[in-house]
Amino acid sequence: MSDSETQNNWTPDQPMVSIKDVHKSFGNLEVLKGVTFDVMKSEVICVIGPSGSGKSTLIRCINALNDIQSGSITVEGIEVNDPHLDKLELRKKVGMVFQQYNLFPHKTAIENVMMAPVTVLKQDKDEVEARARNLIKKVRLEGKENSYPGELSGGQQQRVAIARSLAMNPDVMLFDEVTAALDPETVKEVLVVIKDLADDGMTCILVTHEMGFAREVADHIYFTDRGVIVEHGPPATFFDEAKDPRTQEFLGQIL
Amino acid sequence: MELFADFFRNLYDTTGWNFVVFYDNDEWTRFIDAIWTTVKLIVACLIFSLVVGVIGAWAQGAKSKLVRYFMAGYIQFFRNTPPFVQILFFYFVLGNLVPTYDAGGYQESYISSFGWAVISLGFFAGSFNVEIFRSGIEAVPTATVEAAEALGYSRLQAYMFVVLPLAFRVCLPALNNNLVNLLKTTTLAYGIAVPEMMYTANQIWSDNVNVGEMMMVLFVFYIGLVSILVWGMSRWENAMRIPGYGK
Numbered sequence: 001m002s003d004s005e006t007q008n009n010w011t012p013d014q015p016m017v018s019i020k021d022v023h024k025s026f027g028n029l030e031v032l033k034g035v036t037f038d039v040m041k042s043e044v045i046c047v048i049g050p051s052g053s054g055k056s057t058l059i060r061c062i063n064a065l066n067d068i069q070s071g072s073i074t075v076e077g078i079e080v081n082d083p084h085l086d087k088l089e090l091r092k093k094v095g096m097v098f099q100q101y102n103l104f105p106h107k108t109a110i111e112n113v114m115m116a117p118v119t120v121l122k123q124d125k126d127e128v129e130a131r132a133r134n135l136i137k138k139v140r141l142e143g144k145e146n147s148y149p150g151e152l153s154g155g156q157q158q159r160v161a162i163a164r165s166l167a168m169n170p171d172v173m174l175f176d177e178v179t180a181a182l183d184p185e186t187v188k189e190v191l192v193v194i195k196d197l198a199d200d201g202m203t204c205i206l207v208t209h210e211m212g213f214a215r216e217v218a219d220h221i222y223f224t225d226r227g228v229i230v231e232h233g234p235p236a237t238f239f240d241e242a243k244d245p246r247t248q249e250f251l252g253q254i255l
Numbered sequence: 256m257e258l259f260a261d262f263f264r265n266l267y268d269t270t271g272w273n274f275v276v277f278y279d280n281d282e283w284t285r286f287i288d289a290i291w292t293t294v295k296l297i298v299a300c301l302i303f304s305l306v307v308g309v310i311g312a313w314a315q316g317a318k319s320k321l322v323r324y325f326m327a328g329y330i331q332f333f334r335n336t337p338p339f340v341q342i343l344f345f346y347f348v349l350g351n352l353v354p355t356y357d358a359g360g361y362q363e364s365y366i367s368s369f370g371w372a373v374i375s376l377g378f379f380a381g382s383f384n385v386e387i388f389r390s391g392i393e394a395v396p397t398a399t400v401e402a403a404e405a406l407g408y409s410r411l412q413a414y415m416f417v418v419l420p421l422a423f424r425v426c427l428p429a430l431n432n433n434l435v436n437l438l439k440t441t442t443l444a445y446g447i448a449v450p451e452m453m454y455t456a457n458q459i460w461s462d463n464v465n466v467g468e469m470m471m472v473l474f475v476f477y478i479g480l481v482s483i484l485v486w487g488m489s490r491w492e493n494a495m496r497i498p499g500y501g502k
């Protein structure tokens with residue numbers, strides 16, 4: 001404990017998330033082949049790329065759901081690849097939202113939001129509940145507090161999942177294709193919530209296929225293909241002046 | 256109460272059907288004691304087998320190979336040998352290894368025959384519960400567990416607050432079956448002289464030569480107990496039902 005604290009001289013002017021030459025394999029399959037980038041506080045990063053290019057894997061490595069073979073990932077100075085990593089310390093800082101929502105089906109919307117602060121952080125239940133109600137409001141789900149996930153639409157469930165992550169007061173949010181399982185009409189209600197978060201200064205790393213949204217919210221866009229970052233830049237340059245043929249082809253297909 | 260006793264005394268006098276436990280004071284006391292012993296035995300076995308099941312299912316997923324092999328051995332042993340042999344083995348073989356104390360002139364073991372019945376039947380039914388819980392646990396999507404981990408849950412917390420509550424719901428029907436079986440299997444405690452219903456009924460029919468009548472009492476008694484258990488389990492199942500989830 002004191003060991004890692006003395007080592008951690010991170011200050012807010014340094015990258016909040018720093019990814020350096022990360023290599024990740026599943027058995028013989030090398031999925032990430034040297035990925036490097038930094039995310040500053042309050043920055044919104046979008047990662048785009050074809051299916052199977054390693055986007056989910058990359059994002060899962062950031063909060064240690066997957067381990068890496070070499071390179072380094074730090075979150076506020078915490079070395080994620082450290083064998084003595086205090087996972088709880090890391091996960092208090094990093095919130096994650098999944099494509100399939102992954103809510104706890106046996107708990108109501110508000111209970112889903114309250115559970116982690118109460119069980120993991122042992123925070124006072126009444127205080128957590130007050131905060132949870134505000135979060136439910138923030139994701140525009142007032143009135144749905146006592147509904148079970150099975151009684152909510154996909155878009156509503158995804159917003160509960162966002163509120164559930166926010167309840168832990170994370171410094172960085174990871175979104176892995178969070179609208180990919182939704183029908184086009186409900187995509188927007190989720191994106192609006194993410195946009196609000198970005199506008200409030202939340203640091204976000206988003207994997208998305210919503211190019212219009214990426215252009216609107218991202219400070220920086222990374223295009224990955226077969227485990228490497230092929231091209232990156234701020235939205236304006238990225239979308240309008242893509243140079244690499246693979247990027248051009250991808251954008252040509254999707255836009 | 257008097258009317259009740261009179262009816263059965265009269266039944267005996269007129270037809271020869273001897274339901275002695277319902278009119279004879281001493282036999283009645285014996286019978287009531289047996290009911291309590293049986294109920295206590297069943298409750299203790301149910302609880303013990305559930306605890307074994309939960310811990311065992313947890314241990315099956317342990318990192319240590321040794322623990323996992325031990326669990327596999329335990330399950331194979333208890334599932335593939337007769338419970339009656341197990342109970343005799345526990346009482347006569349393991350029971351011999353337990354120290355005794357002086358209970359006023361004779362030596363009494365620290366673990367009574369009742370205790371041995373709970374232990375052996377609990378492990379027996381527990382070995383099935385482990386497999387039942389494991390199938391329930393396997394039905395919980397890894398993605399749900401990962402969501403808990405991403406929120407900072409430790410493996411134990413995720414197990415207790417997410418995996419188990421969901422697994423329970425999936426495996427309640429199978430659990431139901433096994434617990435009904437366990438209830439009926441408690442009659443094997445007869446073999447080591449636990450004064451439960453089977454054992455007591457046997458004593459009563461030896462003394463009164465009324466095997467047929469006591470058999471009827473036994474059947475009705477166990478039908479009643481099983482009904483209560485099934486009723487309780489189905490209430491539990493309903494209480495655990497989640498709106499919009501599962502069936």
Ligand SMILES: Nc1ncnc2c1ncn2[C@@H]1O[C@H](COP(=O)(O)OP(=O)(O)OP(=O)(O)O)[C@@H](O)[C@H]1O
Pocket residue numbers: 026029031049050051052053054055056057058177
């Ligand atoms: N647990 C795993 N075990 C083995 N291989 C895996 C595992 N997870 C992912 N992969 C492989 O790693 C590669 C990258 O997968 P990943 O899910 O990161 O891609 P992605 O860019 O997120 O794709 P998509 O856009 O379809 O979500 C794929 O070839 C996939 O089959």
Ligand SMILES: [Mg+2]
Pocket residue numbers: 055056057176177
């Ligand atoms: Mg993916």
